[in-house]
Amino acid sequence: MTPACDYVRAGMALVPIPSGRKGPTTRGWQTRERCITDDAGASRVNGGNLGIAHAYCMPSPTCAIDIDDYDAADAWLRSHDIDMTALLAADDAVQIRSGRPGRAKLIYRLPHVMPTVQPPGSGLELRCASRNGMTVQDVMPPSIHPDTGRPYEWVGDWRAIPDIPPALLALWEALVTAPQQRRGEHPDTDGPIPEGGRNATLASMAGSMRRRGMTEPSIEAALLAENAARCDPPLSDAEVRMIARSVGRYPAGAEPAQPAGDWTLDVPPAEGARDAPRRKPYTILLARDFRVARDAAYTIKGLWHPGTLAVTWGPSGGGKSYVTADMALHVVSGREWCGHRVRRSGVVYLCAEAPASMERRFVAMCDHSGLDRSGLPLAILAGSLHMLHAPDGVIAAITDAAVQLRAVGGVSDVMLIIDTLARSAPGMDENGPEDMGAFVGVCDRIRLELGMACVVVHHAGKDVTRGARGHGALKAAADCELLIAERQISAEKLRDGATGSAIPFSLHPIELGTDSDGDAITACHVEYGDCEQARQAKANTRIPPTSTIAFEALREALHAHGELLPATSALPGGKSACDAEQWRRQFYGRIADRDSDAQRQAFRRAKDDLMARQIIGAWESRVWIW
DSSP states (O other): OOHHHHHHHTTOOEEEEOTTOSSOOSTTTTSGGGSBOSHHHHHTOOSSEEEEEGGGOSSSOEEEEEESOHHHHHHHHHTTTOOHHHHHHOTTOOEEEOSOTTOEEEEEEOSSOOBOBOOTTSSEEEESBOTTSOBOEEEETTOBOTTTOOBOEEESOGGGOOBOOHHHHHHHHHHHHOGGGGGGGOTTTOSOEETTSHHHHHHHHHHHHHHTTOOHHHHHHHHHHHHHHHEESOOOHHHHHHHHHHHHTSOTTSOOOOOSSSSOOOOOOOTTTTTSOOOOSSOOOOGGGOOOOTTOOOSBTTTBOTTOEEEEEEOTTSSHHHHHHHHHHHHHHTOOBTTBOBOOOEEEEEEOSOHHHHHHHHHHHHHHHTOOGGGOOEEEEOSSOOTTTOHHHHHHHHHHHHHHHHHHHOOSOEEEEEEOHHHHSTTOOTTSHHHHHHHHHHHHHHHHHHOOOEEEEEEBOSSGGGOBSSOTHHHHHOSEEEEEETTEEEEEEETTSOOOOEEEEEEEEEEEEEOTTSOEEEEEEEEEOOHHHHHHHHHTSOOOHHHHHHHHHHHHHHHHHOEEOOOOSSSOTTOEEEEHHHHHHHHHTTOSOOOHHHHHHHHHHHHHHHHHTTSEEEETTEEEEO
């Protein structure tokens, strides 16, 4: 049995860490779904280091009292009537020892999750979770310390981690709930931070914390506390998190470089920094360390994943908002959607079009499905929000909504739906690369800074066959595109999957009561049909002559060059496929028009038509007949 299996059987949640590192590199590792909590996950751990995910341990969260400066920590704790020597010498004490002198790490059980704090001048950090409840981690035995080359060791019985002493817990809670009480400790540096100097001051603090080895979640928690206690007026939480993330990109102990933007990092060089070798703000992962994630996070498997950008689009009145809202209800309830597995997550629905109507729709759908709305992690976000002109305000509002959803629904992951692109950025030039690029940039901030899946509901152009309305920057950036038209849902683009399937649906009205005039109040719920029937119905409609020529050309190309596809998540195993260029050449030889532009346009239209009918499938350069 491996140490990882021993740990999970004792109720610990684990975080995989690459060899030679002290922190994980997998995106979204802070979420419960990315942590290892069972034998199946633990058995797949093969080499590398391990971390303990404090917030997700069972039967109660764990924490670490991380002592970086023994003398400073001892003096600071004594000033709060706590004897650090007695803590370390207690009969039931459990420690993780790294082998570095003057340092210690005590492990305790907590009655509830606590945000990480690092009191200024204390020489220690109290570690459990970030301010939004996501876990932090500590490297645990038998991991190898990247600096000393020696394994971490347990001191005490890790199977019997003691409860945190009441005096230490009370002190921690006081630091979290009343940060202003710490102002008297450093009167020369703890005064108010006026408007105009807030970003620079907090960035300077963050740089100092990072050089001392603090993790990004710890920096974030500390900056949020300082912002609330000292900034006049406080910055938005989103701005503070952006500062923490900007500094957190650099290796611990390194001096952050000045980033681009409208604020600067005013960080004095660390003592001895001129003589120390500079660490590079990036990592190199060698081929021998490549791994295939067996338990990749997802929201709707194969479609929506944490940190990805998705687009659902279609003509007005085609049902795109209804379908997207129904998918959101499957997410918040954790119910399978049309054969796709679903992991329960919170949903912030940024409703820029008719929020009262959307509220009515959700009530109808919940009533039809028998869902109790009292515990659903679902929120409609409405108001004066502008994605382009005031992105910081939008991100702050999304963050606030996500915090409430995590408290109401007990979820760790939260995703965002923007309905619609046009109404969330009024006055935007959708056809201009600058405006559309800026909109995608705000979505990227939401995805990367908040770790959310971001789904954009968008309109089709006048010709649905030519794609979603506006500049192609949105399509290029999207990981998933769903076309909702003619009462069908078609996967037009999947970053890591095959397109070509269609799901039929219908809308059925529900009466919710009557208004003050006695008229019925109605909304609809969504019902889904059989996918194979939809494929056949679309295939049996009249095919344009050019598409017929293209289909025959593909058959000839497959006969001459076809090879059987391997079965993967993106390719249908057992199908004969050829290269798209081989098909193109066969098609060009069959049409009379030899003008190159006309040829290209004819081929593109025929290919799009055959794919829309689900007659053919394509993935990267491979093409096949369904």
